Amino acid sequence: MTIDVRHLRGFLAIAEEGNLTRAAARLHITQPALSRTLQQLEAHLGGRLVDRSTHHLVLTPAGHAFRRRAAAAVAAVDHALDPAQSREWPVRLGHAWSALGAHTTTLLRRWKQRHPETHLELLRVDDRTAGLAAGLVDAAVIRSPIVAPGVRSERLTAEPRMAALADNNPLAGRASLTLADLATQPLALNTVTGSTTLALWPTGGAPTQVLTVKNTDDWLAVITAGDAVGVTVSATAAVHPNPSVRYVPLTDAPAVDVHLAWREPVSHPAVPALRRLARDVVDGAAPPPNGLPA
Known part of the structure; x- marks a missing residue:
């Protein structure tokens, strides 16, 4: 049995609704079909994701861990298939509040000068990972540590x-x-x-x-x-x-440490350039001469 994004969407609907009937109605499929989808996914992964012992379904520890990965994967697929992205693939920088402070405008303007072919999209996401854990962004400015598989970060500065x-x-x-x-x-x-x-x-x-x-x-x-x-x-x-x-x-x-976080492998090829520019901006480095790599 080949597992595809349909299985991930089914699992996420169950996780959010806590009920097979409501999840199936949300997906416009029958309850038995959704139940089979969940069973196929669990068989593929080799373990239970959902505890069915009560009327209100709850995730097992493995289910909670898989939910984050599934949400990130579905978000990436939806982003890739969005017709609005067919002409341009922006690199998305998340923040929960205040972005890079006084450095934010400099970062946005210098990125536009150096990389006019790739839009830098600044997104405020109200969670501690600023959308990185859910796959909503390619990199994130964070002020709280992220401990998650595949997430890397570097300290940019400290703010009083x-x-x-x-x-x-x-x-x-x-x-x-x-x-x-x-x-x-x-x-x-x-x-x-x-x-x-x-x-x-x-x-x-x-x-x-x-x-x-x-x-x-x-x-x-x-x-x-x-x-x-x-x-x-x-x-x-x-x-x-x-x-x-x-x-x-x-x-x-x-003071509060400010980090730039991203996933490896990177979700956008421009993430390394964004990391270098964020470091240059915070450190006060002058823009390179025309023609030199950013």
Whole structure:
């Protein structure tokens, strides 16, 4: 039996729906046909992917691991077969928030100068891998480590942490702040992609009031409203300036490492060139003379 993308789509539908009947209806096939598709896939892989012992189907540990690979494979197939990509194959750079900060514009413009034949598409994806694990991007700017088979990364820089406060907050006029200064304030935490957790504070010294959000837009909204303060990095101040927000340096908070991550083998032949350019831009290297390779 040859396994193809139909089997992967069937498995992903089951994983998302948790029910064979709903998954089959979503795919416009019969439940027995979908059940056979799952059995064929499991037989090919040599193990159970789905626990069928309860009415609500759940993934086995092997199923959870395979789900990431299946999602990446299906995304790559869909991208390759998209008619909109027939004339151009862009290299996709993901980020969860703030991209490369003040370096972002330089990266985009210099890429366009050096590689006019290949569009660099900057995509914000609200997950910790910025779309890399799901195969939505070819490379990603990340501020949290990725531990996954086939993923490689290199450190580009470190960004100092800053407090983000509403402009009418009594602390907003300070030249600098400490973590202790923020401990009595409600704290906004982006629990999906943010680099800040309560572990940043010493034991017993963390804020006791926490507002959880799921993306940068919502994080900024609660801060501008004066409902909470936030901790971020210098890139956010560069990419999200706001007259109602003050970004103040934090003197006792460790910097955040910024990495560029990609998969090997690479999903786009331009990834090595993107890696070199990102390094040049962050390091402040001048563009090479005309005619020299990027």
